[in-house]
Amino acid sequence: MLALFLQIWNLGRPNRFLFDETYYAKDAWSLLHHGYVTDYVAGADKKIIAGQTTGLFKDNPSMVVHPEVGKWVIALGERVFGLDSYGWRISSAVVGALMVFVMVRLVRRLTGSNLLGGTAGLLLTVDGLHFVMSRSALLDIFLAFFLLCAVACLVADRDWGRMRMARLVPSGYRTTASDWGPVRGLLWRPWRLSAGLFFGLACGTKWNALFPLAAFGILVWLWDAGARRSLGVRNARARAFVVDAIPAFFYLVVVALVVYVVSWTGWLLHADVYERALSNTQYGPYWGGYLQHDAQGFFPELIQSLRSLWNYHQDVYTFHTRFLNDATHSYQSKPQWWLVLNRPVGMQADLGIEPGQQGCTAAAGSTCLRQVLLLGTPALWWGAAIAFLYAIWGWVARRDWRFGLVVVGVVSTWLPWIRYDDRPIFSFYAISILPFTVIGLTLALGVLMGGPRATPARRLWGTTLAGAFVVLVVLNFAWFWPIYTGELITTPDWLHRIWFKAWI
Known part of the structure; x- marks a missing residue:
């Protein structure tokens, strides 16, 4: 609320x-x-x-x-x-x-x-x-939301699957060399089905959702292998690949594909309009001789429409990979530096508002302005960048699976963009990275506060530091409020909030 x-x-x-x-x-x-x-x-x-x-x-x-x-x-x-x-x-x-x-x-x-x-x-x-x-x-806020929902479903599935596995194992269970652990009772995974639906909606918003879908698919397999290993199952990864990863492929990839295609229903119902207008454009070659014949019947028309949709995707891919390489934009940024807020995007600006106009109270010789700047809260993002480094250590050294969730989420939503840094890309694409950096930062604050075995003094100082950081983030957000909302602000006050030249 x-x-x-x-x-x-x-x-x-x-x-x-x-x-x-x-x-x-x-x-x-x-x-x-x-x-x-x-x-x-x-x-x-x-x-x-x-x-x-x-x-x-x-x-x-x-x-x-x-x-x-x-x-x-x-x-x-x-x-x-x-x-x-x-x-x-x-x-x-x-x-x-x-x-x-x-x-x-x-x-x-x-x-x-x-x-x-x-x-x-x-x-x-x-x-x-x-x-x-x-x-x-x-579009990117919807992409980030669907991805977060998909990951939340996968985490719920991890809990559900392990509890289900524990209930399926009889008391005093001991594995043998040929044991696979419970199989049939774990085939129905409602949370994975939900994750597949959300991944499909994410891909139906922007294609770059494919990277976290693939990455979390692999992570789910490793989670399943770990669950079976905890029962004493030998060659757990190989066996989990057969009995867990293959069904998971259908839950995540196949379901996502079906949802994605269904999301194009409006296009498919009007495929004939696109076939007439776009089959021979600068985006790609002629779509094919199948357009010379009018399909009759539901299934022939559906097949033709799906074939046209495939060719349309080829045209769109050609646009993204060929026609943008030489383009430039004043607000484009290098994704390598997104985590430290290298280049925000100016959404809108009204400059040079004279004193007395629109309520401007600037001193003589100065002006006012309104700006909407797409900039993350610096205290949060810089703290989260440090927490991400800790998350790598927490996953590798401490073997805490929660930090693995953070690392896989950040890497799969961030690093693929580096491949396309030769064309205009913008820092607001990092909204898909943000949920995982927030999770990593929160987990790090939890570690700072100390666990249940920590001494009272340790918990006092840890909680004080963690609370002070949260207050700092809130105050930092309040400080930048005028340039997040396009409020009227004097030019000197605006300059106090533009900490680096790259933010102009």
Whole structure:
């Protein structure tokens, strides 16, 4: 509720398109009213801001370069509140608040602590990147939410599976060389099915969800092998691969694939429109002779539509891998330095507001401005970067599986971007990394506070330091509030918050 309150406060301000909202808000409205994304008329942005909602779109389809799930979620808000800045942002605000809720539940499950679960939720709530993304109609907040939900389901499955395994093993059970441990009773995994659904929704929002899907699939196999090894099963990894990993592949990958294809239903129902408009474009070669023949019947039409969808994906992949390599953008950043906030993204800025205008109270010779800056809370991100290094040690040296969750999550959502650093990529993509850094930071704070065997003095000092850090993060978030929300601020006060030239 705290997160939702902060995120919907003056949500419709500024009443304009912020950064890539200009694409996704209009795409969502087009999906809602046409079933597929269409091109729009010249000057559509100004007409929408002025309140016009008709006569904005053409009949020909648009070459969208991202899947449709996130845009459908944005469309839900537009369906209820209309095509305005509040309508296209409200879905992000709701999802951002739900993301905090899932974070609290996940960390509570990982630690068994209400305090640490609440701390994780609070840290996510007061992170600037999460806050601004929750107030913007961009796709990445939905991607991060679905990934976090999928991982939360996998952690719940780990607990459920081990408890189920323990119940299936009779008292006094002793393994032999040929024992595999319980098999049949562990084939039905409802939490894994849920994880597959969420991974499918994540991939249906942005393709880069494929990397954490693969990474956590491997981690799940290692978890299963560890569970069987704890029973005394020999060659646990090989046997877990057969009886656990193969079924897990269907739960995670196959289910995700089905969900992903279903998410393109709107496109499939209008495949003929795309076939006429995009089969011979700059994005790729002619789609094939199968378009020369009109398919008759449900299944022939479905097969043709799926074949066209595959060719459409080839065109989109070609766009991402060939047509962006020579492009540049003033806010692009190197992913190697995302964890230390190397280059935030300026979403919107009104500069040079003179004293006396719009309530500006700047001294003579100075001006005021409004800015919305996509910047993580520095105290949180820099602390989380240190905690990530500790997480590597905690997984490798202490063999704490919870830190393995952090390491795999960060690596799979961060490192793949380095491969594409020769084209414009932006630091707000790191919103998918954020949940795992928050988990790692919270676990590190738990270690700092001391365990149940720690002396009272140790727990006192540890809790004091951990609490002081959380307060520092909250105060740091409050300090940057004006440039997270586009409030009127004097130029000197703005400069006090722009700590590095790269942040301009």
